Amino acid sequence: MSLRQIIILITVALAVMVVLPGLGRYGAYIVYVVAIASIGALALNLLIGYCGQISFCHGGLLGVGAYAAGNIGNAGQDMVVALVGAGIVTAFVSVMIGLPALRLRGLYFAISTLAAQFILEYLFRLIEPWTHGVSGLLIQPAPFFGLDLSNDRGYAAIAVGLLVMSLIAVSRLLRTDLGRRFILIRDSEIVARGMGVNVARTKLWAFAISGFLAGMSGGLLAFTSRIAAPEAFEIALSVDYVAMIIVGGLGSLPGAVIGAGFVVLLPEVAQRIGETFGAATQTAALREMVFGLLIILFLIHEPRGLNSLASRAVRRLRRTSGPLSNNKRSSASDLEMTQARL
């Protein structure tokens, strides 16, 4: 991410913060729900979209983060401590889940994460001292850096701030040796190994960093919903997150945010439409079907997701409106590149 993009990102974040007080409670709620999901989707996109390790236990990992943050917060710690603690705990669990990836590849590893998801769900019900079993763990509001921000607008500010920090951090990470190794392993593990990359260690780093972000996202989820219960972190949530990064764009940072917004807001929109026509229950039932259909359509027609669709539209607009003489060459090569990628 260039300096310009960072500035744009921070400006957008500040704009959101400024608008927040005028949004009302529902508006603020939408902002933080999307921002929290975006952090989670970013974590998963780092693992799947950049390092090529398909995972179906992201929902479970968010749960680990939620329980960890809840317990630390309930022990009277600051929310910042709770979130960082949740990140560290989840990173550790994520690395454990990633260990089979040292032996298994592709779909075989994906199956092992599916197993991990079910084990986590089981543990959430089993370890009652920490999770309070099926009834769920109630979470007390915690101060943020000593400030009382435990209201919808406060949560929105924290979530947006954290999202911006995560986006900048991940984009910079991708421009380090470690980030380049992630991409190399995704493109070809055999080539990476041949070039002398320590594939095992690199993969575990991907799991650790992705787990850290997932833990923070899960922790925020816990504080905002004030409860962590096992049924919130089931396989359906994992599938939702995979849907987010496929719809948004595998291996794209804006894609994680776009996909999260899409997947989170679609049910809200569906409900509104349903309410208008007095058929809320029917549209709610349609949700899963629409997601399934969307994933299939995107995989077939736009594997790089909404983000690629958007950037191509922008490019086309620029080409038709901009001065032809000095734009011609660059857009022609851009087009070639897009075609080559497809």
Add this chain to the structure above:
Amino acid sequence: MLKARDVTVRFGGVVAVGGMSIDVHAGEIVGLIGPNGAGKTTFINAVSGTYVPTQGTISWRDEDIVGHSPSRLARIGVGRTFQNVASLNDLTVLDVVKVGRSVHGHSRGLREFLCGSRADDEALTERLLEPLGLADHRHSPLQMLSYGHRKAVDIARALASEPDLLLLDEPVAGVAPAEAFALAGFVKQVRDLLGCAVVMVEHKMDVVMSTCDRVVVMAEGCKIFDGSGEAAQSDAEVRRVYLGD
């Protein structure tokens, strides 16, 4: 420096390399030639950690390296290039070269994370990409490059780790003659500069003759000749292997 003794690689019943021995000294460019199927690439793979030899010993600077992984070998200064170059989707030429550099050990991860790498990019471009004619392509994804350029990127990637032993597997195969000589010339320059040892598997005899200090000829998994290029051309056994009885 590199000492291989009686190296044997078997795949089931097939003996790809059978009792190959070779010594390579610092600052030397050795051409490893031989007909197709002679076991040249298999031998290189055994040295670079891709295969584990069934039998025999390989040592590098008196350290036994049999069974070392490529990443461990990279850290002690053994680098290699590949016969078939990878077609990677998103990584640019500079990215690949940086990955190559990073395997040598010292990571600059944190500094890059905090400060970016622009100055670094320029230094790498000047040192490795300019001489290989890749400077203009440094921000192109690998798959946009021609075959010859990709071969050059692979060499730049291997050189970026500043190896003390460089194993080149057909570095100029399929590359246009003029480019081939330029690549070979660069390998020679690098050797003069770094003093590294080079083992080069190659079929193009004119390139081998003009680049290598010594030629080792393999046939059917064994070494049949070891000496100067001129002597190889007049050796009866070599002529028999290449031209038939």
